[in-house]
Amino acid sequence: MGWFAKTRRNIIPSNVWEKCKRCEEAIYRKDLEKNFWVCQKCDYHFALPNLDRINLLADEGTFEEFDAALASDDPLQFQGVVPYRERLKKSQAKTLVKEAITTGYAKICGLPVVLAVFNFDFMGGSMGSVVGEKIVRACENAIQRRHPFVLVSTSGGARMDEGILSLMQMIKTGMAVARLSMERIPFISFLADPTTGGVTASVAMLGDVILAEPGALIGFAGPRVIEQTIKQTLPKGFQRAEFLKEKGVIDMVVHRSQAKNTVGKILRFFA
Amino acid sequence: MTPTVHVLPFEQHLVELENKITELRALSESSFLDLSAEIETLTQKLNASRCETYQCLTPWQVTQIARHPQRPRTLSYLERLFHDFVELHGGRQFPDDNAIVCGLATFHGEPVVVVGHQKGKDTEDNIYRNFGMPHPEGYRKALRVMKLANKFGRPIITFVDTPGAYPGLEAEERGQAEAIARNCLEMSFFQVPVVVVIVGEGGSGGAVALGVGDAVIMLEYAIYSVISPEGCASILWKDASRAEDAATALKLTSQDLLKFGVIDEVVTEPVGGAHRDFETTAQNIEKAIAKYLALLKPMSVEELQQRRQAKYRQMGIYTDQK
Ligand SMILES: [Zn+2]
Numbered sequence: 001m002g003w004f005a006k007t008r009r010n011i012i013p014s015n016v017w018e019k020c021k022r023c024e025e026a027i028y029r030k031d032l033e034k035n036f037w038v039c040q041k042c043d044y045h046f047a048l049p050n051l052d053r054i055n056l057l058a059d060e061g062t063f064e065e066f067d068a069a070l071a072s073d074d075p076l077q078f079q080g081v082v083p084y085r086e087r088l089k090k091s092q093a094k095t096l097v098k099e100a101i102t103t104g105y106a107k108i109c110g111l112p113v114v115l116a117v118f119n120f121d122f123m124g125g126s127m128g129s130v131v132g133e134k135i136v137r138a139c140e141n142a143i144q145r146r147h148p149f150v151l152v153s154t155s156g157g158a159r160m161d162e163g164i165l166s167l168m169q170m171i172k173t174g175m176a177v178a179r180l181s182m183e184r185i186p187f188i189s190f191l192a193d194p195t196t197g198g199v200t201a202s203v204a205m206l207g208d209v210i211l212a213e214p215g216a217l218i219g220f221a222g223p224r225v226i227e228q229t230i231k232q233t234l235p236k237g238f239q240r241a242e243f244l245k246e247k248g249v250i251d252m253v254v255h256r257s258q259a260k261n262t263v264g265k266i267l268r269f270f271a
Numbered sequence: 272m273t274p275t276v277h278v279l280p281f282e283q284h285l286v287e288l289e290n291k292i293t294e295l296r297a298l299s300e301s302s303f304l305d306l307s308a309e310i311e312t313l314t315q316k317l318n319a320s321r322c323e324t325y326q327c328l329t330p331w332q333v334t335q336i337a338r339h340p341q342r343p344r345t346l347s348y349l350e351r352l353f354h355d356f357v358e359l360h361g362g363r364q365f366p367d368d369n370a371i372v373c374g375l376a377t378f379h380g381e382p383v384v385v386v387g388h389q390k391g392k393d394t395e396d397n398i399y400r401n402f403g404m405p406h407p408e409g410y411r412k413a414l415r416v417m418k419l420a421n422k423f424g425r426p427i428i429t430f431v432d433t434p435g436a437y438p439g440l441e442a443e444e445r446g447q448a449e450a451i452a453r454n455c456l457e458m459s460f461f462q463v464p465v466v467v468v469i470v471g472e473g474g475s476g477g478a479v480a481l482g483v484g485d486a487v488i489m490l491e492y493a494i495y496s497v498i499s500p501e502g503c504a505s506i507l508w509k510d511a512s513r514a515e516d517a518a519t520a521l522k523l524t525s526q527d528l529l530k531f532g533v534i535d536e537v538v539t540e541p542v543g544g545a546h547r548d549f550e551t552t553a554q555n556i557e558k559a560i561a562k563y564l565a566l567l568k569p570m571s572v573e574e575l576q577q578r579r580q581a582k583y584r585q586m587g588i589y590t591d592q593k
Binding site for chain 1: 437438439443446449452453455475478496507508531580583587588590592593
């Protein structure tokens, strides 16, 4: 791991301890990194940074990024608590990328794909104009090269700061998947924690095969909003990957250690 | 203006003027005093004040009109603009969803499929209609009926009026995200003209599920947004009561949407809103639908699909900092 990451990842000393959010075990960061950020004691899947995700799935040295220079404007001149422009600058400074998704060419288990990975660290992986555009371009690339499209989602949904234009990205990306489908380009959608809102209700739920990480929160409405609406406590495990598999909403739950192999197996079916 | 119209907070001063005029009229009739000059002055003042109020509505005031309890609904337009309506209830998988109505009808004598969100006209009706908030089976029913139109080459007209998808337990279990996404995908490749009319609230994903069209037209005081002003305010300021500020920030009015290229046309409403003069509103919508159907119907399937794809392909504003 780490060949793609080094140039732009924040350097954090690896001898620090991280505490597991589920079993509270203290784990060496170095060990966590080796284990793809999965707790060795309880199997809890930590949030996996965007670049680690690429490194987890892509064969070493194969990833070539597309459209890294696309950046958001502020079409609404959105005035929240912090103006959108400033929020963007802060996120860009923090993550060293321009937007909330990274797209590119890669090989997975030797098979060429177009790979897109949301970046939750960038404004909660929210989808505005750039994320929508990059997904569409990735799909177009996939069609042109006749490569399968693999998307890994971690997103809070549509980006509020771009208002209606964010909402339109649901249609725009849905339409891109429709084109994939017409061109018979396979689309594997991999959902990580969390995938909610307008991203779930568009591109993420349209995969030919939909996989999810253990324990990932997946839904349209957030659990808090649902609780407020129905005035009940939600059952344990509600909207989690295992629950959704049980309900037939997704196809399978895949442990991170098996992620690459599983995607590879599915790709071989389509290849 | 009938006295039974529900008055919005920012319309209060108009009602006071109206009441004063009514009083004067009554007085002049009962006392044989000639108050016509006073009545005339007040009437002029009322008209001027009305124009002023409705000409510079704030986005929050527009939101209130869009949600007005007496605002005409999908079924009002269905009855007025369409004939021979045959409602189809079967989504085939789950019980019927009354938050969405759909069926076969004729428009200007030609067969079409009509689909729309339906809010209730009073509390009881609203409970029946789930306040116009669909469950996944509603979108799936709509899709099934729209596919009929696609199969038999009939245009589709959708009416959008929903606070949003229903944030409920069953709705999630039955995959509402997938249902919304599926509608977007399927609607993008229909081979028939689709005209979308946003008549009230265009609430987020629930609206998008019926919102993919060759022509998207919007009533002047309708709103269309990624999130409700209340939802936006609670995220931004942890305070839903700042919805007014959020409504401004979200740029959710018909004029904003026209500017962003999200809609094709604003359909004007009578002074005060659609509920003040349903007939005029209905006629304006009728003209707009007829205009776009006339434009779209002669197009070949390829042209229609290419045009629709090109339209959505370019939505979004960004820069390339290469
Ligand atoms: Zn643990």
